Amino acid sequence: MKTRMTDSLRRPNARVPVPLRHRAFAACALLAAAPIFAQSPHDAVPDVALGKKLFESQCALCHGQGGTGGRGPALNRPKLSKAEDENAIRKVVREGILPEMPGAWQLSVREVASVAAYVKALGSVAVEKLPGDPDRGAAVYRSKGCAACHIAAGVGAGRGPELTLVGARRNAAFLRESIVTPNAFVPDGYLLVDATTVTGKTISGTKAAEDPFTIQIVDSAGRFHSLRKSELRALKRHEGRSGMPAFDTLSTAELDHLVAYLASLREAR
Ligand code: HEC
Ligand code: HEC
Incomplete structure (x- = not known):
């Protein structure tokens, strides 16, 4: 009984004629309570075919059709580093992994269970076979100076994203594109900006934080600047331009x- 109420209220097309304001409140209360409901096994008899349909409409954009990966990691692997069993997958689907993966709060308990069952089933598909040799790739990584901007397995410096587990987060096609055309996708937190003050001084770097009145910028030397927007003549944001x-x-x-080397960086050592 409780479950059915949860399901109908959490769907946007709920037939219960509750005033909108009350409905929003009820939705919030139910959201907070959702993990408790989800723990009862009776709530969630998964339907893999439904899971596949939901996956294709809501997850494939980032994880690829069939879970082959893209912006999000490949999910057609026997063992997922952040979701070891079906329960853990359900939790990831519900809550997301911030900042890059949103939580699917719009899904009902049964829908979450169905997507999780489908993702679990994907694990029996063969993993990508890559042409390169990871050891020789590690040598290329060292000779090209990648460690000047990235940390991998505790070695390097950190202006770019840490690459220690990048093989678990990104598939081979994404990694290849990151190297050859870094502008193709710049993750949150790597926006380049130029701020020109009223006195004519320009500060360039990566935006660290921002509110309506101030902006914080880290320049290429790692120096931190906090600027008042009222004291700026111009603020230029280079959307889609990578610092790499x-x-x-x-x-x-x-x-x-x-x-092949980056793809092999998938387990903490
Ligand atoms: C906007 C892009 C995006 C969408 C949509 C998205 N994900 Fe993700 N997902 C990601 C990213 C990026 C990660 C890796 C996050 C991290 O490790 O920091 C991730 C991680 C995961 C993981 C953990 C993988 C591991 O290796 O442990 C699972 C499981 C997962 N997603 C399932 C799903 C499912 C199921 C859906 C649809 C309901 C979905 N995701 C929708 C981007 C997305
Ligand atoms: C001058 C600093 C710099 C150098 C040198 C550099 N990178 Fe990057 N890298 C960045 C920055 C900043 C980003 C984040 C913006 C983006 O994704 O384009 C990034 C992103 C990446 C990503 C995507 C990571 C993710 O999770 O989205 C990969 C993979 C990567 N770099 C690999 C490399 C490799 C391999 C080398 C050496 C051949 C290298 N980088 C050299 C600064 C650098």
Whole structure:
């Protein structure tokens, strides 16, 4: 009984004629309570076919059709690092992994269970076979100076994202694109900005934080600047421009090895 109420109230097309304001309140209360409901096994008899349909409409955008990966990690692996069993997958689906994966709060308990069952079933699909050699890729990584901007397994410096577990988060096609055309996708937290003050001084760097009145910028030397917007003459945001240079002159073999090396960075060592 409780479950059915949860389901109908949490769906946007709930037939219960509750005034909108009350409904929003009820939805919030139910959201807070959702994990408790989900723990009861009776709530959630999964339907894998329904899970597949939901996956294709709501998850494939980031995880690829069939879970082959893209902006989000490949999910067609026997063991997922952040979701070890079906219960853990349900939790990830419900709550998301911030900032990049949103929680699917719009799904009912049964829908969450169905998507999780489908994701679990994907694990029996073969993993990607890559042409490169990870050890030779590690040598390319060292010789190209990647460690000047990235930390991998505790080595390097940190202006770019940490790459220690990047193989678990991104598939090979995404990694290849990150190296050759970094502008194609710039994750949250790496927006480049130029702020020009009324006195004519320009500060360039990565936006660290912002509110309606101030902006915080980290420059290329790692210095932190906090500026009042009222004291700025111009604020230019370079959406879609990466702070990483394009490594587009690598040979095909070097690129294959490098991608194989990054793809191998998937377990904490
Ligand atoms: C906007 C893009 C996006 C959408 C939509 C999205 N995800 Fe994700 N997902 C990600 C990213 C990025 C990660 C990796 C996050 C991290 O590790 O920091 C992730 C991680 C995961 C993981 C953990 C993988 C692991 O290796 O442990 C699972 C499971 C997952 N997503 C399932 C789903 C399902 C099921 C849906 C649809 C209901 C979904 N995701 C929708 C981007 C997305
Ligand atoms: C001058 C600093 C700099 C250098 C050198 C550099 N990177 Fe980056 N890298 C960045 C920044 C900043 C980002 C985040 C913006 C983006 O994704 O384009 C990034 C993003 C990435 C990503 C995507 C990570 C993710 O999770 O989205 C990968 C993979 C990567 N770099 C690999 C490399 C490799 C391999 C090398 C050496 C061949 C390298 N980088 C050299 C600064 C650098």
